Amino acid sequence: QVQLLESGGGLVQAGGSLRLSCAASGRTITSYAMGWFRQAPGKERELVAAINWNGEKTYYTNSVKGRFTISRDNAKNTENTVYLQMNSLKPEDTAVYYCASRPWIDIGTFEYQYTTWGQGTQITVSS
Numbered sequence: 403q404v405q406l407l408e409s410g411g412g413l414v415q416a417g418g419s420l421r422l423s424c425a426a427s428g429r430t431i432t433s434y435a436m437g438w439f440r441q442a443p444g445k446e447r448e449l450v451a452a453i454n455w456n457g458e459k460t461y462y463t464n465s466v467k468g469r470f471t472i473s474r475d476n477a478k479n480t481e482n483t484v485y486l487q488m489n490s491l492k493p494e495d496t497a498v499y500y501c502a503s504r505p506w507i508d509i510g511t512f513e514y515q516y517t518t519w520g521q522g523t524q525i526t527v528s529s
Contacts, residue, residue: 403428404518406501411523418527419489424501424520426482435504436484437516438472440497440525447500447513451486455507465494491527498522 410422422438437452451472452461460472471487484501502516510516 404431404434404503406503406518406520408499408501408520408523411499411525413526413528414491416491416493416527416529418491419487420491420525422486422488422499422501422523422525424484424486426484426503431482431484431503432476433507435506435509436472436474437502437504437510438484438486439500439502439513439516440495441500441522442494442497445497449511449513450499452504452509452511453484454509459509461509461511488525491525493527493529496525496527498524 404426405428407425414420433455435454438450439447440450441447450463453472457474469490474484500522501520503518504510504516
């Protein structure tokens with residue numbers, strides 16, 4: 403059973419940067435696709451970025467393309483961590499960000515395809 407724990411959230415001014423980390427425990431995620439979702443107040447949860455099992459394929463929602471980068475390091479000492487580098491942050495990026503795992507090698511773009519979720523971390527971007 404995989405457990406996921408996000409870190410790196412916080413308050414940042416518009417134009418600033420943050421890096422989220424998602425640490426997995428319980429079993430390795432090297433053969434899993436991973437995703438970062440977010441949910442803003444009063445809105446549905448949306449997929450922000452996803453990465454396949456070996457990092458060679460990525461997906462970004464249009465609003466974050468060119469600003470966010472998802473990555474994973476499958477080297478032995480960091481193989482259970484996925485990152486989301488967020489640059490040029492905007493107030494509309496304010497949300498709770500969730501890490502999720504999909505027990506399949508390829509990216510999924512639907513929420514139901516992800517079976518394990520972290521508890522979420524708050525990102526607040528001030529204008």
